[in-house]
Each structure stands twice: as structure tokens, then as C-alpha cells.
Amino acid sequence: MALATSIPHYHLHTSAPNQSMLIKPHKIRKLSQIPIKTPPPLKQICKFGNLKDAFQSFTDHNSLLFCPDGAYAPLLELCATKKALSQGKQIHAHMIKSSSVCGSVFLSTKLVLMYGKCGFLLDAEEVFDKMSHRTTFTWNAMIGAYVSTGKPLAALEMYLQMRISGVPVDFVTFPSVLKACAALKNLNYGAEIHGLVIKCAYDSKAFVVNSLVSMYAKCDDLNGARQLFNRIVQKDDVVLWNSIISAYSCSGQSIEALNHFGEMIKAGIHTNSYTYVAVLQACVDSSFTKLAMEIHAAIMKSSSHLDVYVKNALIAMYLRCGKMTAAARIFDELDEKDAVSWNAMLTGFIQNSLYGEALEIFHDLLDSGRKPDQVSVLSIAAASGRLGNLMNGMEVHAYAIKIGFDSHMQVGNTLIDMYAKCCCVNYMGHVFEGMPNKDFISWTTVIAGYAQNNYHVKALELFRRVQGEKMDYDAMMIGSILQACSGLKCVFHVTEIHGYLMKRGLFDLVLQNTMVDVYGECGNIYYATRMFDSIQHKDVVSWTSIISSYVHNGLANEALKLFYLMKDTGIEPDSVALVSILSAAANLSALNKGKEIHGFIVRKGFILEGSVASSLVDMYAHCGTLESAYKVFNHVRNKGLILWTTMMNAEGLHGRGKAAIDMFNRMKNEKIAPDHITILALLYACSHSGLIDEGKQILESMKRDYQLEPWPEHYACLIDLLGRANRLEEAYQFVRSMQIQPTAEVWCALLGACRVHSNEELGQTAAEKLLELNPYNPGNYVLVSNVFAASGRWKDVEQVRMKMKASGLKKSPGCSWIELGNEVHSFIARDKSHPESDEIY
Numbered sequence: 001m002a003l004a005t006s007i008p009h010y011h012l013h014t015s016a017p018n019q020s021m022l023i024k025p026h027k028i029r030k031l032s033q034i035p036i037k038t039p040p041p042l043k044q045i046c047k048f049g050n051l052k053d054a055f056q057s058f059t060d061h062n063s064l065l066f067c068p069d070g071a072y073a074p075l076l077e078l079c080a081t082k083k084a085l086s087q088g089k090q091i092h093a094h095m096i097k098s099s100s101v102c103g104s105v106f107l108s109t110k111l112v113l114m115y116g117k118c119g120f121l122l123d124a125e126e127v128f129d130k131m132s133h134r135t136t137f138t139w140n141a142m143i144g145a146y147v148s149t150g151k152p153l154a155a156l157e158m159y160l161q162m163r164i165s166g167v168p169v170d171f172v173t174f175p176s177v178l179k180a181c182a183a184l185k186n187l188n189y190g191a192e193i194h195g196l197v198i199k200c201a202y203d204s205k206a207f208v209v210n211s212l213v214s215m216y217a218k219c220d221d222l223n224g225a226r227q228l229f230n231r232i233v234q235k236d237d238v239v240l241w242n243s244i245i246s247a248y249s250c251s252g253q254s255i256e257a258l259n260h261f262g263e264m265i266k267a268g269i270h271t272n273s274y275t276y277v278a279v280l281q282a283c284v285d286s287s288f289t290k291l292a293m294e295i296h297a298a299i300m301k302s303s304s305h306l307d308v309y310v311k312n313a314l315i316a317m318y319l320r321c322g323k324m325t326a327a328a329r330i331f332d333e334l335d336e337k338d339a340v341s342w343n344a345m346l347t348g349f350i351q352n353s354l355y356g357e358a359l360e361i362f363h364d365l366l367d368s369g370r371k372p373d374q375v376s377v378l379s380i381a382a383a384s385g386r387l388g389n390l391m392n393g394m395e396v397h398a399y400a401i402k403i404g405f406d407s408h409m410q411v412g413n414t415l416i417d418m419y420a421k422c423c424c425v426n427y428m429g430h431v432f433e434g435m436p437n438k439d440f441i442s443w444t445t446v447i448a449g450y451a452q453n454n455y456h457v458k459a460l461e462l463f464r465r466v467q468g469e470k471m472d473y474d475a476m477m478i479g480s481i482l483q484a485c486s487g488l489k490c491v492f493h494v495t496e497i498h499g500y501l502m503k504r505g506l507f508d509l510v511l512q513n514t515m516v517d518v519y520g521e522c523g524n525i526y527y528a529t530r531m532f533d534s535i536q537h538k539d540v541v542s543w544t545s546i547i548s549s550y551v552h553n554g555l556a557n558e559a560l561k562l563f564y565l566m567k568d569t570g571i572e573p574d575s576v577a578l579v580s581i582l583s584a585a586a587n588l589s590a591l592n593k594g595k596e597i598h599g600f601i602v603r604k605g606f607i608l609e610g611s612v613a614s615s616l617v618d619m620y621a622h623c624g625t626l627e628s629a630y631k632v633f634n635h636v637r638n639k640g641l642i643l644w645t646t647m648m649n650a651e652g653l654h655g656r657g658k659a660a661i662d663m664f665n666r667m668k669n670e671k672i673a674p675d676h677i678t679i680l681a682l683l684y685a686c687s688h689s690g691l692i693d694e695g696k697q698i699l700e701s702m703k704r705d706y707q708l709e710p711w712p713e714h715y716a717c718l719i720d721l722l723g724r725a726n727r728l729e730e731a732y733q734f735v736r737s738m739q740i741q742p743t744a745e746v747w748c749a750l751l752g753a754c755r756v757h758s759n760e761e762l763g764q765t766a767a768e769k770l771l772e773l774n775p776y777n778p779g780n781y782v783l784v785s786n787v788f789a790a791s792g793r794w795k796d797v798e799q800v801r802m803k804m805k806a807s808g809l810k811k812s813p814g815c816s817w818i819e820l821g822n823e824v825h826s827f828i829a830r831d832k833s834h835p836e837s838d839e840i841y
Contacts, residue, residue, distance in 0.1 A: 076110040080117035088114045105131065109138040116145020136170050144176045152183035171202045175211040182218035190215045210243045217247025238269055246278040257282035258291065271302065273310050280313040289321045312340045319348025339373050346379035350386070358383040359392060377405050378414050385418035393418045397431075406431075413441050420449025429458075440471065448480040456484035460493075475506070479514050486521040494518050495527075513541045520549020538569075544577040547584070556584040560593060572604070575612050582615035586622035594619040609636055614646040621650030641672055649681040657689025674702075676711055683717035687724060695721045712743035719746055723753020728762055744770055755787040763787045 072095055079088035092111060108131050115124035124145045131138065139162040146155035159177050162169070174197055181190035194212055202208045209232065216225035229235075229244045241264045248257035261279045264271070276299050283292035296314060299306065306314075311330055318327035331337070331345055342365045349358035362380045365372060372380070377400050384393035397415055400406040406415070412435040419428035432438070432446040443466050450459035463481050466473065478497065485493040498515060501507050512535050519528035532538075532546040543566040550559035563581045566573065573581070578601060585594040598616060606612055613636045620629035629650050636643060644667040651660035664682055667674070674682075679702045686695035699718055702708045715738055722731035731750055735742050747770040754763030767787060785801060 072107055073110050076107075076114045080110075080114040083118050085115075085118040085120060088118060103132075105133050105135055105138065109135065109141050112138060112145060113141040116141060116148055119149050121145060121149045121151065134167070136167055136173070139167055140170070140172050140176065143173065143180075147176050147179045147183070150183075152180035155180040156184070156186075156189065169196075169200065171200075171205045171208055174202060174208050178211040178215040182215040185219050187216075187219040187221055190219055206237045206240060210237070210239045213240070213243040213247060217243070217251060220251070222247060222251055222253070235267065236269065238272055238275065241269055242272075242274045242278055245275065245282070249278050249282040252284070254282040254284050254288065273307050276310045277313040280310075280317045283317045284320060286321045289323065292317050292321060308334065308336060308338055308341065312338070312344055315341065316344045316348070319344065319351065322352060324348070324352060324354070337368070337370075339370070339375070342370065343373070343375040343379065346376060346383075350379055350383050353386075355383040355386045359387070359389070371403075372399070374405055374408060374411060377411060381411070381414045381418045385414075385421035388422050390422040390424055393422055393424075394427075397427075406434075407436055409435065409437050409439055409442065413439075413445055416442065416445045416449060420445070420452060423453055425450065425453050425455055440474075443471065444474070444477045444480070447477060448483075451480045451483040451487070454487055456487040459484040460488075475508060475511050478506070478511060482514050482518045486518045489522050491519070491522045491524050491527075494522060509535070509537065509539065509542070513539075513545050516542065516545040516549060520545070520552050523553060525549060525553045525555065538571070540566075540571050540574050540577060543571060544574070544580055547577060548580045551580055551584045551587065554587075556587040559584040560588075560590075575606060575610070578606070579611045579615045582612075582619045586615075586619040589623050591620075591623040591625065594623055608632070609638060610640065611642065614642045617643065617646045617650055621646075621653050626650060626654050626656075639670070641667075641675060641678065644672060645674075645678045645681050648678065648685060652681060652685030652688050655688050657685045657691045657694070660685035660689075661691075661694060674706060674708075676708055676714070679706075679708065680711075680713055680717060683714060683721065687717055687721040690721075690725060692721055692725055692727070712740070712745050715740075715742070716745040716749040719749040720753065723750060723756070726753075726757050728753055728757060728759050732762055732765075742769070751787060 072091060075091050076088060079085070079091065095107065095111075108127055111127045112124045115121070115127065124142065128134070128138065128142050139158070143155050143158050143162070146152070146158060155176065159173070159180075162173075174193060177193055178190060181187075181193060190212075193215075197203050197208055197212065203212075209228065213225045213228050216222070216228060225244065225247050229240070232240065235241065241260065245257050245260050245264070248254070248260060257279065261275070261282075264275070276295070279295060280292065282288075283295070296317075299310060299314075311334055315327045315330050318324075318330070327345070327348060331341060334341055342361070345361050346358055346365075349355070349361060358379065362372070362376065362383075365376065377396060381393060381396045381400075384390075384396060393415075396418075397406070400411055400415070405411045412431055415431045416428050419425070419431060428446065428449050432442065435442060443462065447459050447462050447466075450456070450462065459480060463477070463484075466477070478501065482494065482497060485491075485497070494515075501511060501515075512531065516528050516531045516535075519525075519531060528546060528549040532542060535542050543562065547559045547562050547566070550556070550562060559581065563573070563577070563584070566577070578597065582594065582597055585591075585597060594616075597619075601608070601612060601616075608616075613632060616632045617629045620626070620632065629647070633639070633643065633647050644663065648660040648663045651657070651663060660682055664674070664678070667678075679698060682698050683695055686692075686698065695718055699710065699714060702710060702714070715735075719731045719735065722728070722734065728750075731753060735746055735750060738746070747766045751763060751766035751770055754760075754766055
């Protein structure tokens with residue numbers, strides 16, 4: 001019956017008698033002739049890596065008609081490759097619903113593999129723990145999951161558990177375990193694994209050998225990696241070459257890495273993306289630029305289409321070489337920019353000090369819809385700190401809190417540094433104290449932040465906490481503490497640290513130079529000189545430190561002599577040394593010396609900007625040639641805040657208060673905001689020009705328009721301004737109404753005005769306050785004595801002189817000097833040290 005129905009029917013038609021005829025049957029095509037489009041198998045679709053097509057093919061089939069292993073396994077492998085967690089979970093749910101996973105060791109292993117590759121370790125562990133039976137493949141998948149999620153110690157523990165359970169290892173086990181050893185830099189354990197590899201006769205497997213080479217290299221045993229590589233006779237595996245090239249590249253041995261690349265090319269081994277990435281990493285700085293460009297050309301010649309990994313390596317290489325334009329061009333050509341692409345550009349801009357451009361690229365990252373990762377946050381926080389852009393830094397901090405990055409130690413350390421550079425000490429302290437875990441860098445960074453922002457006592461308090469926790473110190477932390485001691489002018493603490501460094505043998509050239517500088521800052525020029533003399537191999541920093549110390553302690557003439565002695569020893573001064581010696585010339589008003597140094601700057605090709613330009617302006621202003629100061633100022637293209645401030649101060653020195661205010665308005669038009677020093681220079685100019693109303697307005701504007709809290713020096717400057725105009729009662733009322741406690745500087749300014757205008761009553765009050773607040777400054781005693789002498793109060797003068805003598809204080813004698821020829825001659829009253837003193841007298 002079935003057969004009959006399958007046969008095509010022919011229809012027979014009858015007609016009138018004698019007219020009967022056989023009608024031809026219809027032409028019916030056979031079923032075998034109809035082309036049927038059979039969809040490709042699911043496994044084949046998965047092989048091509050298209051998730052959408054694979055899931056469409058999966059849903060188009062009835063799950064009861066196919067083998068579960070054959071359908072689920074390739075889908076899970078594809079999800080693992082694509083790191084498609086969401087789709088992987090859907091497959092898992094489908095498997096549970098259809099009861100396909102129950103009892104299937106094969107599929108459970110695939111699930112462990114998928115969750116591990118997607119970085120979801122807890123899910124992988126849950127599937128693994130529920131399995132009643134596990135194969136070697138299952139254990140391998142779980143070990144691999146721990147390694148890929150950054151848990152190398154857990155991977156080794158799982159391996160030990162595998163061995164204890166008696167599960168046999170295979171050649172797939174070893175690469176994951178060796179990666180874990182490399183991540184932990186555990187060479188001893190890696191060598192044990194190597195022994196087991198040999199015992200199991202897997203040392204002939206190429207990818208096991210490659211893993212061994214990589215492990216030895218990452219454990220800083222390049223000798224072991226090289227021996228293993230050289231022992232292989234047949235070196236025809238590209239992965240092996242990649243391993244040794246990468247080993248040398250990651251260890252900073254660029255020449256060896258590039259030599260092996262050359263040998264690989266000569267051997268006729270075909271390169272791949274990993275080869276190019278490793279060899280491009282070996283091009284570490286601008287000295288490799290030419291070779292790097294040749295490698296780039298070879299890459300382009302070998303393949304017209306480069307994957308994102310190679311392009312990212314090219315971007316990073318050009319950034320390291322300082323070729324920003326070339327890096328940006330490759331970046332712009334990328335069709336799909338991944339996190340590495342964006343982070344490479346961010347890091348590159350920061351490494352090349354292009355912090356503004358780094359902020360722009362970060363905004364482009366946000367506009368692209370991609371979420372910044374931890375590396376992006378670190379980069380942009382660092383850029384915000386370098387720019388002093390507090391608002392941007394706070395936005396980054398808020399974002400880090402929102403996505404939970406703020407608990408990461410490295411992010412916390414970078415935020416501390418950012419707030420320190422933005423002079424926001426309160427927030428810096430909050431970040432530090434709020435960090436759940438702190439490392440040595442955290443402590444070093446916060447101590448440096450406090451020291452750099454003049455919170456010297458706080459820096460010392462934290463250092464005591466470091467000592468209490470029995471932590472070691474390094475040169476950087478000691479340097480920060482010395483900076484705090486310098487700020488406090490505390491020679492006692494400096495000598496303590498000096499003794500500790502000598503006892504522990506921690507002295508290096510950097511710390512020796514720092515000690516010279518700190519002793520000079522603390523006013524102990526004798527110790528500074530002895531420290532300088534003890535340095536065996538003096539560099540330009542050593543000389544600059546001692547020259548600065550002499551200048552700081554009013555020994556400008558001696559500083560000039562040291563400068564010429566430095567040149568005689570063959571050490572060329574740098575910009576910092578030139579700034580110090582220009583300051584000496586300014587203090588001496590030695591115009592010829594200043595011009596000579598200016599000529600040296602031009603001859604040696606120093607760029608006239610920054611601190612060098614500002615120091616030249618200051619020198620010419622102090623030497624009385626305001627016109628030359630203006631020439632230097634106008635010559636500088638990119639005028640920064642310091643240069644504008646120096647020029648305002650120059651105007652003030654010459655009693656041109658109105659011109660200083662005009663200069664301030666020009667600066668505001670350039671969108672440059674003033675700082676405390678700028679306002680101080682303006683108030684000084686107003687004081688020297690009698691601009692009382694303008695001075696008051698500037699002080700009010702300081703708080704109102706720029707949110708700058710006045711320092712005692714600002715108040716002292718306004719007191720001086722009022723005092724010069726003989727408005728002493730108003731000045732006194734201003735002192736009494738100050739929001740902060742009046743300092744010695746404030747009372748000194750008021751006392752000076754009282755002396756000029758012979759106000760005995762107010763002078764008495766100011767004198768008492770001054771000596772009470774600063775009893776160790778001999779200049780204050782002399783000022784008080786002069787005030788009393790002007791009023792004819794000789795008994796009080798004698799008491800002040802006796803008190804000064806009892807305190808062991810001496811006033812440095814006044815000094816005059818004259819510049820003759822190429823030498824500056826100094827003169828002190830009743831001094832006979834000059835070789836021609838008889839003729840002079």
C-alpha cells in the first residue's frame with residue numbers, strides 16, 4: 001500500500017466510440033530532482049565564529065532530534081572564544097531545562113571552560129564542585145580558569161589537589177601550571193614541574209617547551225630559558241621563537257630580542273601577530289626609531305590587513321619613541337578600537353607630557369560610548385594631577401567610587417598623588433585614610449604630598465607611624481622627610497636623619513645632594529659645605545645645591561665664585577644652576593655678571609622660557625634696568641603665571657604700582673588665574689606706590705573672585721601699605737579684626753610703620769607682640785631697639801640689647817659691594833679681610 005501510493009499516477013481519459021485515444025500523462029518531476037537546501041551543521045557554523053548564525057541554527061532545530069553533546073559543546077566553545085558570557089548562560093539554562101547537563105562530564109567540563117574564559121570564576125567553581133565525576137580535562141579546565149582570572153596560587157593549589165586525587169596529568173595540564181608559576185615568579189616550583197615534564201616524556205611537545213621557556217624568562221632566569229631554547233635541534237615552531245623573543249623583550253634586553261628576530265627571519269620561519277607584538281615591544285625608546293619603522297614596513301609588506309593587537313603594539317611603539325603623529329595616525333585608522341588602543345594613547349600622551357591632549361582623548365573615549373577601565377582611570381587621574389586640574393581629578397575620583405575602583409590600591413595611590421599635585425591636602429588625607437589596604441607606595445606618596453604642600457608637621461607625624469609599624473624606608477621617603485625638616489628649619493631632625501643614613505649605609509648621590517640642600521635651607525651653611533666636600537663624585541646637582549645654599553644664606557658673592565669653580569671643573573650648568581646664579585647676581589645687583597650669564601644662556605642654546613626667563617627678568621629688575629627686563633618678557637612666547645608674576649614684581653620694585661596693576665589685567669585677559677604669590681607681588685607694588693584703595697580691592701578680590709585664603713604675608717603687606725600712608729590706627733584696627741592670629745610678620749610691618757611715624761604707644765604694643773612671637777630673630781631686636789631709640793627711650797634700648805645678648809643672638813653686619821671689572825668686592829664695617837683694605841680705608 002505504501003509502495004503503491006508512492007508511485008506517480010497516470011490518469012486515463014475515455015471518449016466516444018471509435019474516437020478513443022490515450023491521453024499522455026502529466027509530466028511530473030521526480031522528488032530526487034528537486035534541489036533541497038540543507039543547512040550546514042551547527043559545528044561548522046560555530047567553527048566560523050558567528051554567534052548570531054550559530055544561535056539561529058540552534059533555535060531552528062528541534063532539540064530532541066540532535067545529540068546534546070554535538071550541539072551544546074561547539075556553542076559553549078564559541079561562547080568561551082568570544083567571551084560571550086550572556087549567551088553562555090543562556091545555553092547553560094537551556095541545558096538544565098532539557099536535563100542535558102545532568103551526568104554529562106563532557107558538557108560540564110565545557111561549562112567550566114566557558115565560565116573560566118569569560119572570567120566568572122565563581123560559576124566555574126560551582127559547576128566543578130557539583131560534578132560527581134571529573135576527568136583530566138575537567139581539572140585542566142578549572143586550573144586554566146584560575147590562571148586566566150589572575151589566581152595563580154589557586155591554580156597551583158588545584159593542581160596539587162589533582163595530583164593528590166590520583167588524576168593523571170597530560171600535556172595540556174603543564175602550560176597552565178607553568179603560567180601560574182611564572183605569574184608567582186616561583187622558579188623552584190617551576191623547576192619541579194619541568195622535572196615532571198621530562199619524567200612524563202612531554203618535553204618533546206612544542207607548546208609545553210614554549211611554556212617552559214616563557215616560565216624561566218618570567219621568573220628572571222633568562223639563562224635557563226636560553227639553555228632550553230638552544231637545546232632544541234629542530235626550531236621550526238613559530239611559537240617557540242615568539243617565546244624567546246618575548247622573554248628577552250619583557251626582560252629589557254632589546255638587542256637580544258631583535259637579534260633572535262633576525263635569526264628567525266633567516267631561518268625562514270613564518271611570523272605571526274605575536275611575533276610582531278613581541279619584537280615591537282623591544283623597541284623601547286627613540287634610539288630604536290629607525291629600526292622600528294623598518295619593522296613596521298616589513299609588517300605592512302607581509303600583510304595588508306593587520307589585526308588590532310599588532311596595531312596596538314605599533315601605537316605603543318611609536319608613543320615610546322615620541323612619534324605622536326605616527327601613533328595618532330594608526331589609532332585613527334583603527335576600525336574597532338579596544339581598551340588597549342585607548343589606554344595606549346592615554347598613557348603615551350602622559351609619558352610625553354601632553355596632559356591636555358590626554359584629557360581630550362579621554363573625552364573622545366567617553367563620546368565613543370566605551371566605559372573607562374582601571375588603566376584609563378589611572379591615566380586620567382595622573383594627567384589631572386600634572387595639570388593641577390582639580391575639577392577633572394574630582395570627576396575621575398567620583399567615577400572610580402561609582403564603579404568600585406576606589407578600593408583598588410593602585411587607584412588610591414594615584415588619587416593621593418593627584419590631590420597632592422592639585423594642592424588639595426584634605427581630600428588627599430581622606431583618600432589615604434579611607435584605603436582598605438595600603439602599601440609602601442601609599443605611605444611614601446602621602447608623606448611626599450604633605451611635605452610638598454607645606455604640611456611639614458603632618459608629614460613627620462605620618463613618618464612616625466611608619467616607624468611604629470616597623471616598615472623600611474627608601475631614599476624617596478627619606479627625601480620627603482628631609483623636605484619637611486627643611487620647611488620647619490629643624491636642623492636637629494636633619495642631623496638625626498643624617499646619622500641614621502650613615503649608620504645604615506643608605507647614602508647615595510641623590511640623598512647626599514639633598515642633605516646639602518636641606519642644611520642650606522635650614523641656615524647651617526657650615527654643615528652644607530662639609531656635606532658637599534664629602535661627596536666624591538660631584539654632579540651638576542651637587543654644585544647647584546651648594547650654590548643655592550650660599551644664595552639662600554645671603555652669601556651671593558661666594559655663590560658666584562662657586563659657579564665659576566664648577567665651570568672650571570668641566571661640569572656644565574643646567575637650567576636650575578643658572579636660576580640659582582641669576583638669583584645671586586640679582587641679590588648683588590651685579591649687572592655685568594647678570595649680562596654675562598645671559599650671554600652664556602644664549603650661547604649654550606637654552607630655551608628662554610619657564611624659570612630661566614623669570615630669573616632673567618628678576619635679575620634685570622634688581623639691577624635697575626627695567627627696559628632689559630621688558631625685552632626678555634616680550635621675547636617669551638608662552639608666558640606662564642610665574643613670568644607674569646615676576647614682571648609685576650619688577651614693576652613694584654621700581655615703584656610703578658599702576659603699571660603692575662595693568663600687567664595683572666593683561667594677564668587676566670590671557671585667561672591665566674593668579675595664585676598667592678601673584679597677589680603678594682601686586683600688594684607689594686601697591687605698597688611701594690601708595691595705592692591704598694587698589695591694595696584693599698586686590699585683597700578683597702583675592703578671596704571673592706579667586707577663592708584664595710590670604711597668607712600672613714598678604715596681611716603684612718596691607719599693614720605696610722597703610723603704615724606708609726601714616727594710617728596707623730586703621731592698620732592697628734585691621735590687625736585686630738584679622739580672621740587669623742596675627743603673625744610676627746604682621747606685627748613687624750606695623751612696628752616698622754610706627755618707627756617711621758614715631759608712634760610710641762602703638763610701637764610699644766607691636767614690639768611686645770613681635771618679641772613674644774619670634775624671640776630668635778636678631779633683626780626683630782634691632783628693629784625694636786631702633787624704635788625705642790627714635791623715641792629717646794635709652795633705658796629700654798639697653799634692656800633690649802641685653803636681652804638679645806643673653807639669648808646668644810648676633811645681628812649680621814651690614815654689607816656693601818661694588819662691581820669692578822670681572823669681580824664683585826664686598827665691604828663690611830670695621831672689616832679688614834679684603835687684601836687691599838689699607839688702601840680702601
